[in-house]
Amino acid sequence: MTIRRRDFLKLAGAATLSGSLPRLARGADNAGVYDLERFGNARILHITDTHAQLRPVFFREPSVNLGVGPMQGNPPHLVGRAFLDRFGIRPDSADAYAFTCIEFEKAAGRFGKLGGFAHLKTLIDRMRSEVASGRSLLLDGGDLWQGTGLSNTLQGADMVEAANLLGIEAMTGHWEFTYGEKALRANLERFKGEFLAQNVYLTEEAAFNDAKAFDPASGRVFKPSIIKEIGGHRVAVIGQAFPYVPIAHPKRFTPDWKFGIRDEELQKLVDTHRNADKVDAVILLSHNGMDVDLKLASRVTGIDVILGGHTHDAVPQPIAVTNAGGTTLVTNAGSNGKFLAVLDLDIGKGKVSNVRYRLLPIFSELLKPDPTMQALIDKIREPHAAALNEKIASADRLLYRRGNFSGTMDQLICDALLGELNAEIALSPGFRWGTTALAGQPLTMEDVLAQTAVTYPETYVQTMTGGQIKDVLEDICDNLFNTDPYYQQGGDMVRVGGLAYACMPTEAMGKRISELKLDNGRALGARKSYRVAGWASVNEQTGAPIWDVVARHLRSGKPPNRAPPGVTLKGVEGNPGIAGQG
């Protein structure tokens, strides 16, 4: 702790000495990192994809985040050194640690954990107190209620309390929907802010049966937008929920609702706010994912800023997109509570004149935890603490998930599936949430649940032919690398165990996956059948929940499988979205 603090202080001293020199774009590794120059007349604060991480976490950003087609080489598809260069971040700095995977373990030791709602609250309160009363707004982009054992047990109710104390005024959703309509509505009853979604509609059947809707005439299930008065100016905030909820998750959670991007309906809504409501600014609070938002910004006119999430891209600067009506700025604010986005707007009559945007890392060692939030977290956690704190094993190496194809944490999960369920091949979903554990640190049940806490955790074992396995890999790979972002779903590639394959992301669907081999080196037979284990299926399954399977595997003390992941990438030479295998 003291050593780490000294790292920050040393750099703080250096910054003071060079105070008269122009500061690097993002180089201030000291507590002064949170001193923002005053700008504009409205401050919008944005958090997204916190995945219910109430306490500070380690989270390694990806070393593989490939863009293909027009997305290649453009944000957010930059990693490592290419990322630092693009955004002018000094190597070896606290920001380099927060935004990239470079020398993660070493930097984690120096700069400590990020995020935590008590720390987040301290910074949010400070950012709000810096501007006049009524001049700020706090928005959450969704994936607030899911990602921990605690939130899964409480169906997100813990996060509603935390959101209320934090002061979130509006949010949209994604994993929130996986608790089902009843739990979702119960949570929203207690939520003091607004839940916004312009792109969720009743199915025809549900509308026919008079299912509950915010606007029965249009079939919109939720309020699509709100207009907030900020310092005498009117700001419209429109919610855009994750467009592919019933495809990416079991349809049984949302049987009455249909989703989609729906940019035509969005355009109508923006036009209404502009022309009829005479708003001065339009913000889209989006859970589309960054590539989808960038395309949407080129098609829909009249939006000033898209505050984005879903793809967990921590992008320090907004990307300007020109469209027929002008320019729209697109942001993405990272994940797991690591960042607070601060958008300062200079709003005039009917338009935004200028903006300043900062994506501030929540260095838990630089921020004093807010005592009221800390007390709330402790109170919510207390009845479950003993079960969550149970130590199961120790991390034998750095365990992380994020990355397009594989991560050591998912290798561990695949090993557990293979070993415990006696399968030849394991498949594990490419979720982008899931925290990082440092080598040697104790692994508790809470750590296992931080990788696995979903409402459909049941494992399965089934027989599949080699052809079917290839089809599944091709299908999921296309969700990731379709050159048209509207056909992407924003997750990473399914993780495999017991299986090796080659992948050429730049190819077309059906041609990306080749050289499928079992661990024993034998080629996978297209018509041959294999015993495949997995979890988080969109079909109803009945096996033991994945967290029990992983815990059982860890307790068994079997020697860890440290074989490198069996994915060979082709045709990505020179792509700045890859820094080594991972």
Added chain:
Amino acid sequence: MSTMANDFSATRRLILKGAGVLTLIGLGIVPLDVTKVLAAANDKYPEEAFKAKSEADAIKALYGKTPEPSDKVKMDAPEIAENGAVVPISVTTTLADVTSISFLVSENPVALVASYKIPAGTLPNVANRIKMARTSNVVVVVEAGGKLYGVSKEVKVTVGGCGG
């Protein structure tokens, strides 16, 4: 993620949605003798077109000509289908003198899904739900003023799962 196999059978089942039927029957009432129109529309079932495997063959069998692209035909279809068995596709057009609107799925075992005769005076607005075997282009062909116009959009049918 899911490992659900695509278990669509080769038989194509057409699911008509209320709106489509309404267009054909309900709005045709005003200027026309409905029974006569329906009889005319039904008296020649385009059997050859509904047997053709490919989209080009089906269009040829149905109209005897090839469509040209048009920005006056607007198709509303999802990018990714929520359920491949019932994909909502609708079409409206500002073209005048529309006489027929047809829906085709290039990758289905039999490409032609539905063909609607549009009686004079009817709003050219058809919505139906179609079954798709796999990811495919969906093609809508509009016959208007004796000419043929077409639009197409890729609709992805995915096994689902693994979304972030």
